[in-house]
Structure formats: C-alpha cells, structure tokens
Amino acid sequence: MVIRLKSFAKPLFLAIFLASLALLLEPFDKISTSFDTLLSDKKELLTPLIQNKLFVAVEGFDEGSLKRIKDIETSLLAHPNITKLTQNHALNEHKKEFALYIYELKNLTDEQISLRAKELKEKLIDADIFFAIDPIDPLGLTNYEREDFSRFVKNGQLILPEYGYLGVFQVRDGVNYDEFYEFVQRQKSDIAFSPLFYFSENSKIIKNDVNKIITLSFFVMAIFFLVLIKNKKLLFLTLCAIAFSGIFALCMVSLLVESISIFTVVFGFCLSGVAVDYMFHYYFSGYLNERRNRPKEVFLGMITTVFGFFALSFVGFELIFQLCWFAIFSLVSSFVIFSTLFSSFEPPKRRDFKPKTPKIKASLLFVFTLFALIFLGLHVEVDLDLKNLDVKNSQLEIKKEFFYQKLSQEDEQAVLFSAKSLSELIAKSRLLRSELSSLALCDEQKSKRVYQINQIIKNSGFKNGLYSQTPCPLYTQQSLSELGISVQKVGENYQAIGFTKDTKGFEKLSTKELFEDELKSIYFNLVLVGVIFLVVLSLIFWLYNKKRFIVSLLFILFPLCVMMCVGLFIPLNILNIFMMIIILSLSVDFAFYVNSNHPQSAIYYSLASTFAGFGVLVFSSLNALFSIGLSAIWGIVAILFLMIFVKRGE
Amino acid sequence: MIRVFLALLLSVFSLHATPFKERRYINSLDMWVEKNGNITFGEQTIELNYPNTTYLISKDEVFLDSKPVERSVVHELFYAILWAIYKDDFKEVSANFEVEQNSLIPKSELANVLLHVEYEKDDGELKNLKLEFKNGDKIEIIR
Numbered sequence: 001m002v003i004r005l006k007s008f009a010k011p012l013f014l015a016i017f018l019a020s021l022a023l024l025l026e027p028f029d030k031i032s033t034s035f036d037t038l039l040s041d042k043k044e045l046l047t048p049l050i051q052n053k054l055f056v057a058v059e060g061f062d063e064g065s066l067k068r069i070k071d072i073e074t075s076l077l078a079h080p081n082i083t084k085l086t087q088n089h090a091l092n093e094h095k096k097e098f099a100l101y102i103y104e105l106k107n108l109t110d111e112q113i114s115l116r117a118k119e120l121k122e123k124l125i126d127a128d129i130f131f132a133i134d135p136i137d138p139l140g141l142t143n144y145e146r147e148d149f150s151r152f153v154k155n156g157q158l159i160l161p162e163y164g165y166l167g168v169f170q171v172r173d174g175v176n177y178d179e180f181y182e183f184v185q186r187q188k189s190d191i192a193f194s195p196l197f198y199f200s201e202n203s204k205i206i207k208n209d210v211n212k213i214i215t216l217s218f219f220v221m222a223i224f225f226l227v228l229i230k231n232k233k234l235l236f237l238t239l240c241a242i243a244f245s246g247i248f249a250l251c252m253v254s255l256l257v258e259s260i261s262i263f264t265v266v267f268g269f270c271l272s273g274v275a276v277d278y279m280f281h282y283y284f285s286g287y288l289n290e291r292r293n294r295p296k297e298v299f300l301g302m303i304t305t306v307f308g309f310f311a312l313s314f315v316g317f318e319l320i321f322q323l324c325w326f327a328i329f330s331l332v333s334s335f336v337i338f339s340t341l342f343s344s345f346e347p348p349k350r351r352d353f354k355p356k357t358p359k360i361k362a363s364l365l366f367v368f369t370l371f372a373l374i375f376l377g378l379h380v381e382v383d384l385d386l387k388n389l390d391v392k393n394s395q396l397e398i399k400k401e402f403f404y405q406k407l408s409q410e411d412e413q414a415v416l417f418s419a420k421s422l423s424e425l426i427a428k429s430r431l432l433r434s435e436l437s438s439l440a441l442c443d444e445q446k447s448k449r450v451y452q453i454n455q456i457i458k459n460s461g462f463k464n465g466l467y468s469q470t471p472c473p474l475y476t477q478q479s480l481s482e483l484g485i486s487v488q489k490v491g492e493n494y495q496a497i498g499f500t501k502d503t504k505g506f507e508k509l510s511t512k513e514l515f516e517d518e519l520k521s522i523y524f525n526l527v528l529v530g531v532i533f534l535v536v537l538s539l540i541f542w543l544y545n546k547k548r549f550i551v552s553l554l555f556i557l558f559p560l561c562v563m564m565c566v567g568l569f570i571p572l573n574i575l576n577i578f579m580m581i582i583i584l585s586l587s588v589d590f591a592f593y594v595n596s597n598h599p600q601s602a603i604y605y606s607l608a609s610t611f612a613g614f615g616v617l618v619f620s621s622l623n624a625l626f627s628i629g630l631s632a633i634w635g636i637v638a639i640l641f642l643m644i645f646v647k648r649g650e
Numbered sequence: 651m652i653r654v655f656l657a658l659l660l661s662v663f664s665l666h667a668t669p670f671k672e673r674r675y676i677n678s679l680d681m682w683v684e685k686n687g688n689i690t691f692g693e694q695t696i697e698l699n700y701p702n703t704t705y706l707i708s709k710d711e712v713f714l715d716s717k718p719v720e721r722s723v724v725h726e727l728f729y730a731i732l733w734a735i736y737k738d739d740f741k742e743v744s745a746n747f748e749v750e751q752n753s754l755i756p757k758s759e760l761a762n763v764l765l766h767v768e769y770e771k772d773d774g775e776l777k778n779l780k781l782e783f784k785n786g787d788k789i790e791i792i793r
Contacts, residue, residue, distance in 0.1 A: 089762060124676050125683055128700035132763070133678070135785065463680040464786075 014337070015240070018247050027247075027254035033203040033262045052171040052196060054082065055403045056189040059164040066155055069165035072187045076167070079183055081175040085168045088484045091438055096135050097468040100450045101440035103142035110456055113141065117460035138466045141453065152407075160406045164190070171196060177203070193399040201393055209622050210266050217269055217616045224612045225276075228605055229283075234342075238279055241337045242272040249329035257322055263624050264322040266617075270628075271327055273613020274586060275334035277606035278302060281593075282338060284602035297596045300544075301589030302335045304537065308585025311533055312578065315525045320578055327582075359647040362551045369557045373564070380567030384520060384574075392623075415506035418495040422475050425487065425494045432506070434498035435485045442472035526574075530581055537588055544592070554642060555591035556584050562638035563631050575627040579614075583635030586610060590639050603643065611636045667699070670791055677786030691736070735769060735776075 022028075056076070058069045076082050095102060108116075116139045124133070137144045152158055158166040171180065171194065181200035184192050229235045246268050253260055281298045306328050313324035415432065419425040429436035450467075457466050473479070477494075480487050488495045500506065534556060541552035563580045566572065593603045615636070617629025672685040690697040698705040706713040713719065731747070731754070734740045740749040747767075748755040754767040768780040781789045 087762075092762065121679060124679060125681070128685060128687070128703050132783070132785075132787075138678075462678045464678050466678050 014244055014341070018244055018251075021251045022247055025251045025254050027250040027260065030254045030258070030260045031262055031265055032259040033206040052173065052175075052194075053085065054167075054169040054171055054184065054192070054194040054196075056167045056169075056184070056187065056192045057160050057164055057403070059190045061154060061159070061164060065165055066157060069157060069167055069189075072189050073167050075187055076169060076184070079180075081172040081180065083170045083172065085170045088435070090483050091435065091485070094483055095438050097470055098440040098473060099136045099142060099144060100453065100467050101442060101446060101472045102438060103137065103144040105142055105446070105449065106140075108141060110452070113139065113453060113456045114460050116140070117457050117462060117466070120466075121461045133466070139457070160403070163406060191399060191402060193396070193403050195400075197396055198393060201396055205393065206262055206622060209620055209625070210262055213266055213616060213620050213625060214269055216619060217613065220612045220616055221273065221609075224609060228280075234283070237342065238276060241279070241334055241341070242275055245275055245330045245334035245337060246272060248333050249326045252329040253322055253326050256325055257318070261319055261322055263319065264326050266625060267323050267628065268326045268330060270613040270617060271330055272334075273609045273611070274305070275331055276609050277589070278335045279338040279342065280606045280609065281602045282342070284599045284605070297589075297592040298339075299335075300592050302331060304540070304588045304592075305585045306331055307536075308533060308581060308588075311529045312526075312581055315529060316522045317574070320522075320574075323578070357644050360645050362554055362646050365558065365646060366550050366554055369554065369561045372561045373557065376561065376564040376567065380564055381571040382523070382567075382573075382577075383571035384523070413500065413503050415498055415500055415503050416495055417498055417506055418490070418493040420493060422477075422480070422487065422494055425496060426475070429496065429498060432498035432500035434496060436487070436496055436498070439475065439480075439483075439485070440472050442474070447472050522574075526577055526581075530577075533581065533584070537584075540588075541591065551594070551646065552591040554646065555587045555594075555639065558642055559583055559587050559635045559638035562641075563634050566630060566634055573623075573627055575624055576631045579628045579631035580635070583632060583639075587635065587639050590643070594643060607636060607640060607643070667697075668793065670793055673790040673792070675786075675788040677788075696732070731767075 054076070056069075056072055058065045058072065077084065120133065120139060134140075134146065136146075152161070152166075154165075158168060160166045167189075175196070177196055177199040180194075181197055184194065184197075225235055225238065229238060249268060250260065250265070253264065278298055309324040309327045309331075313321050313328075315321075417425070417428050417432070417434075419428050423442070426436050426439045426441055429439070430441075450472075451469075454465055454467060454469050477487055477489065486496070498506075537556060538553060541549055545552065560580060563576070563583065564572070566576065590603060590607065611633070614629055614632030617625045618633060620626050620629065667688045667690045669686065669688050672687070674683045674685070675681070676683060685700070687701075688699040690699075695706055695708045698707075704715055706716070711718060731743050734743045735754075740747070740754075743749070743754070746757060746760050748757055752769055752771070755761075756764045756766065763784055765782040765784055770777045770779075775793075777793055779789075779791045
C-alpha cells in the first residue's frame with residue numbers, strides 16, 4: 001500500500017485549480033437563505049409587495065407612554081434608512097386637480113349645483129371663524145368620501161385602538177436586514193414588526209439548522225469512513241475528493257444561476273454519501289489497483305443517476321434545477337477523480353457477507369407492488385404550497401397579526417390586473433383598491449359636463465372657481481411614474497397591482513400563489529419525466545439482463561411504492577417527489593450491482609453511505625430538508641429490503 | 651378645525667378679553683372679509699366671542715356655544731402651536747415647524763395645507779399675525 005509520489009501531484013494540481021476557480025467565481029457569495037429567490041420568473045412581481053414598513057407600539061395612553069413612543073421615534077429616525085411614513089403628495093395634488101374626472105359625478109341638476117355653490121359662498125362670508133373648504137370636492141358633487149383617520153390618532157400621535165401609541169415608518173431599500181433588525185430591537189418598544197424581520201429571523205433559523213445538519217452529517221460520515229476505510233491515506237484522499245467535487249459543483253452552479261439556495265448546498269453536502277460509492281465499488285473490487293477491465297456496472301450506475309438528474313433539471317423549477325446541476329457536476333467530477341486519480345490502493349481483505357434470511361419470490365413481490373402502487377396512486381395527497389417548506393416563524397406571525405388586525409388590514413389580498421391600454425387599466429382599477437383608482441377617467445361627455453359645472457360655479461360668484469379647469473389628462477407610463485404609480489408593460493399588456501377582498505377574476509399575487517401556479521405547471525412535467533425515466537430504465541434493464549428483468553424492475557417499483565406510502569400520512573410535497581425520482585435513479589445502480597458479481601460488501605457499504613448522507617436530514621427542523629431526508633430513508637430501507645429478502649435467481 | 655385653529659391663534663394676544671380685527675382673503679371668491687371679536691386666554695382654556703357665537707377650547711375638548719364639538723387631529727396640533735407662540739416655548743411644535751425669528755415654516759404633512767405663519771411682537775405682546783394657505787387663502791389678525 002504505497003502511494004506513488006506522482007499521485008500527490010494530481011490532487012495538488014486539482015486543489016490549486018479549484019482554489020483559483022472558487023476565487024474567480026466566488027460561489028459562496030451567491031448562497032441565499034431566502035425562499036422567494038427560488039421563484040423563477042415572477043419574483044420581480046413580488047418586489048412592490050414587500051412592504052418596507054416598520055410598526056412599533058407602546059402600551060397605554062398615559063403621558064409616560066406618549067413620551068416613550070416619542071423617544072423611540074426620535075431614536076429610530078436617527079437611522080439613515082428609516083424615515084417617517086409620508087403620503088404621496090404628487091398624487092394628492094393630482095386628486096385635487098382632477099377630482100371631477102377621478103370620482104363618479106352625482107346626478108345633480110344645474111340648479112342644484114348652483115344652489116350648493118351659493119350656500120357655500122354665504123357660509124364662507126358669514127362664518128365668524130374662517131373655515132377651510134374640502135380641497136378635493138368642496139361642493140360634494142362626486143362620490144368622493146373623505147377618509148376619517150381620527151380613530152387612529154390621539155394627542156397628535158398615531159394609536160392602535162385599545163392598545164397604545166403607534167409609530168409607523170418607511171424603511172429605505174438597500175437596508176442591511178440584520179443590522180436593521182438589531183437596531184429596532186434595541187429601541188425597547190413593547191412590540192415591533194416589519195415584514196423585513198422575516199429576512200433576518202428566518203435567515204438565522206435556517207443558518208442554525210443548516211449548521212446543525214452539516215455538523216451532524218460531517219460526524220456521521222467521518223465515523224462511517226473511519227470505520228470502513230482503514231487506510232488513512234485513502235481516507236484523506238477520499239475526503240479531499242469529496243470536498244473538491246462539492247466545491248467544483250458549487251462553482252459551476254454559480255455560473256448557471258443568480259443565487260444558490262442554501263438548500264442546494266446542504267443537499268450537495270449530503271450527496272457526498274452517494275459520490276463516495278464509486279470509490280467503494282472500485283476499492284472493494286480491487287479495481288483501484290488496476291485501470292483496465294473495470295466493471296461496467298459502476299459506470300452504468302453513474303450514467304443512469306446523472307441521466308436522472310439531467311432529465312429532472314428540465315422540470316422548470318429553480319430549486320430542482322439547482323439541485324440537479326449540483327448533483328451532475330458533483331457526481332461526474334467525483335467519478336472522474338475516483339477512477340483516474342486514485343490508484344495503487346490494494347483492496348481490503350474480502351469481508352463479504354450474505355445474510356441468510358428467508359427469501360421472497362421476486363414475481364410475487366412484483367405483483368404485490370403493482371397493486372400497492374395503483375392503490376397509492378389513488379389515495380396519496382400532494383401539497384403544492386411550497387411556502388409550507390419554508391421556516392415556520394410563528395412568533396413573528398403573531399406580531400404581524402397583532403398589528404394587521406388592529407389596523408384592519410388583514411382582509412385584502414394582492415392581485416394582478418392587466419389591460420391592453422392605460423385607460424382600460426385605470427377603468428379596471430375602479431373594481432379594487434389601487435393607486436390607479438386615483439387617476440382620471442376621460443371621455444368627451446364627461447369633459448363637457450365638467451366644463452358646464454365650472455361655468456355654473458363661476459356664475460355663482462366664485463370668480464377663481466372651486467375645481468380645476470385643466471382638461472382631462474392623458475397618461476403615459478412616464479407621467480404615472482412621476483405620480484409615484486408603477487405600471488409594468490408585459491408584451492402588449494399593461495399590468496398593475498391592486499388589493500381586494502374578492503379576488504374572483506383576478507390573478508392572485510402572493511408568494512404562496514406564485515409558488516402554487518409554478519408548481520401546478522411543473523407538476524405535469526415532473527410526472528412525465530418520472531414516467532419517461534421508468535420506461536427508459538425498463539428498456540435498459542431488458543437489454544442488460546433479460547433473465548433478471550423482474551428483479552431489476554423491482555428495484556424501481558418497490559422503493560417507489562414504499563416512498564409513496566409516506567403520502568398516506570402527510571401530503572407529499574415537491575421535494576418528496578423530487579427525492580423519489582433521485583432515489584429511484586440511485587436504486588437503479590443497485591439493480592446493476594446485485595445482478596453482477598459485484599462484492600456484496602461494496603453494495604452494502606455504498607447503501608449505508610447514502611443512508612448516512614441523506615438520512616441525517618430527517619433531524620432538520622426545516623420542512624424542505626426533512627422531506628428530502630424522509631423520502632431518502634424510506635427509499636434506502638426499501639432497497640435494503642430487496643437486497644436481503646428477495647430471491648435473485650428468477 | 652381651521653376655525654378652532656384661528657380661534658386659538660387669536661388667543662395669543664392676551665390673557666384677558668381683548669378685542670381684535672380679522673381680515674380674511676377667500677381666494678375662490680377673490681374677496682376680502684372683515685370680522686371683529688374678543689378673545690380671553692385662561693389658564694387652560696381659550697374663549698372666543700363673536701357677535702353671534704362663542705368658542706371655548708381646552709387641551710382635550712372644544713365647545714361651540716357650550717355644546718361639545720368633535721375634536722380633530724389638526725385641532726390638537728394647532729392648539730400646541732398657539733401655546734408655543736404664547737409661551738415662547740417651541741419645543742412641542744418643532745416636529746411640525748421650522749422655527750425662525752417671528753415666523754413658523756410648516757414641514758411634513760402640514761406643509762401641504764399651510765404655507766407659513768408670521769407674527770410680530772411688541773414688548774412681549776403680539777401686534778399682528780399673518781397666515782398664508784396653500785390654496786391662496788390669507789388671514790391677517792390685528793390687535
């Protein structure tokens with residue numbers, strides 16, 4: 001067991017190559033803990049919905065509470081990214097100028113309008129104390145209703161009814177979430193909430209969990225390797241090879257995507273349990289010592305697994321795309337490293353074991369599996385809400401509910417509405433709450449009536465008029481943007497965001513809805529890929545070994561059946577389904593191995609290393625990682641069952 | 651609410667019933683209107699007497715001819731301004747006004763209604779007070 005000197009040169013060269021690649025591409029800077037980054041094409045739509053607001057409250061209405069909220073306000077405003085929540089002045093002025101075009105005109109006769117104008121004139125002249133007329137609709141000619149906020153104000157300060165004083169602030173874009181979070185926590189308000197807190201808190205929760213899982217996985221793998229690979233140099237080189245392939249895959253994925261989900265990194269770490277299989281097979285078979293005549297099963301196994309990931313990458317979902325390409329790069333590179341750089345390792349003493357257990361006929365299990373699959377297909381539930389995979393931050397949810405309920409903001413949902421022209425879009429906006437509802441709707445008849453109304457008012461003594469006499473405005477995207485209103489042009493259509501209680505007829509706009517839409521669209525793709533995968537594999541099995549076709553097929557169908565059983569207890573999410581296909585593509589490897597003269601110990605060890613890699617994920621408190629772990633564990637148990645209890649001689 | 655505000659503004663003239671003359675420019679009518687009245691500045695209240703009506707304003711309540719009237723946000727704010735000018739202590743109003751010599755420049759939301767407030771004092775007593783609103787209305791109060 002002597003390692004030739006030159007065999008150190010290659011790993012060294014590889015290490016330098018990877019270090020330069022990592023420095024050049026900086027893949028670690030692209031790692032993101034935010035779940036929303038996984039939305040592929042619609043995530044920019046959510047940006048205006050991320051309300052950069054901050055709510056702080058102090059309990060009680062006494063002078064002490066008032067002083068406290070004032071002090072907190074002063075401290076908060078000292079932060080460069082926190083400002084007072086202000087109204088849209090440009091839009092308010094616009095409302096004043098075009099009120100008669102914006103709001104619906106009441107059905108009043110010329111005489112009635114004239115009478116109202118004269119009454120107002122007398123009131124203005126006779127009043128002992130000067131009074132201000134309504135700036136938007138002084139004569140009440142439209143359906144405009146002045147909003148009454150007096151319920152939310154006391155002693156010149158905003159209040160939360162039945163609780164205490166309130167402060168509402170705007171947070172500027174580009175704020176550092178963690179620093180902002182810490183800064184607000186230091187202010188010692190009784191309760192504080194900002195949607196931006198989720199970024200900071202959830203990121204911490206995810207990071208803690210991921211650290212826990214990676215540490216656990218590292219220890220399990222380390223113990224596992226220490227026990228199995230007695231050769232210290234081989235152990236060292238194996239660990240290096242796994243680390244190299246992981247970093248290489250991360251670098252390559254960073255070229256393909258804008259930000260890498262932290263889940264991809266964890267998945268990649270656990271995947272090293274699979275990557276190391278190739279080394280096991282060569283090592284235990286003694287092929288690390290000779291390059292020629294290596295068994296084709298290892299290569300076939302690698303190709304089918306990679307093919308599985310490659311096919312899945314086309315499903316059209318960002319996270320799956322990342323996981324697949326990470327896996328492809330990682331597996332191929334580790335296969336290449338193990339089969340080219342590792343040489344001159346004597347195989348260990350054969351410690352083959354064949355458990356003597358009662359065997360089940362493969363055909364019998366095959367029939368049972370088919371029936372079970374039909375039953376499961378009819379009864380298993382699928383959960384399309386990917387947000388369920390995200391962190392459950394219940395403490396922050398409670399705070400959010402507290403503010404939103406007291407400010408009566410909980411009922412409305414964000415929706416997307418679109419039209420072929422801006423005027424059509426403005427007309428549509430009247431059906432919901434949107435900034436576009438404050439824009440003028442022009443038509444010739446209305447312009448004529450507005451002119452008449454202004455003449456009547458002038459004739460009643462208001463020389464300078466009460467309403468603006470500017471003609472109805474024509475809007476462009478530019479003029480709307482100057483009014484602080486965002487309208488997007490998508491193809492031929494204009495799109496804007498509104499809020500409504502009744503979302504019927506509108507496209508709902510929330511992370512949940514977008515994820516669901518996206519998942520519904522890829523669900524078909526996922527099933528299609530699964531079916532094509534099964535057909536192609538069956539064909540490969542048939543061509544590879546016709547005699548053991550049923551046994552080989554069982555290695556796909558039986559683990560699938562067992563993994564689907566999970567769906568009887570909890571609805572299967574997208575990652576469960578994804579992992580099912582992955583385990584199936586791994587299971588195929590085992591179908592090749594058991595049907596060849598491969599050393600049994602290599603097969604059991606590689607199964608155990610896969611178990612060690614993905615199994616630890618069930619200890620994660622994050623549903624996303626737990627789902628991957630759960631499917632993996634049941635899949636591996638099923639494969640193990642097949643290896644121990646099924647007769648292979650049929 | 652503006653009524654209340656002006657009533658309060660008048661109160662800065664004196665602690666005792668003091669006669670005043672008010673000139674008002676109503677922009678929409680392009681017309682000047684003149685009014686006369688008396689103001690009494692109490693310890694916690696301000697009383698305004700016009701030929702036909704009487705206003706009584708305290709920190710928390712407003713009465714028109716002894717009947718309570720709804721107290722508004724602007725009322726609270728303006729009440730604070732009047733006491734500030736009267737007592738020469740502008741700490742409370744500094745959140746909404748830039749305080750300059752003999753004038754207050756509204757900031758934040760208030761700047762959308764009121765352009766500026768000017769006052770003149772003689773031996774610590776107010777001689778006159780001028781207000782200009784964004785809609786073109788003006789008020790001049792002369793002792």
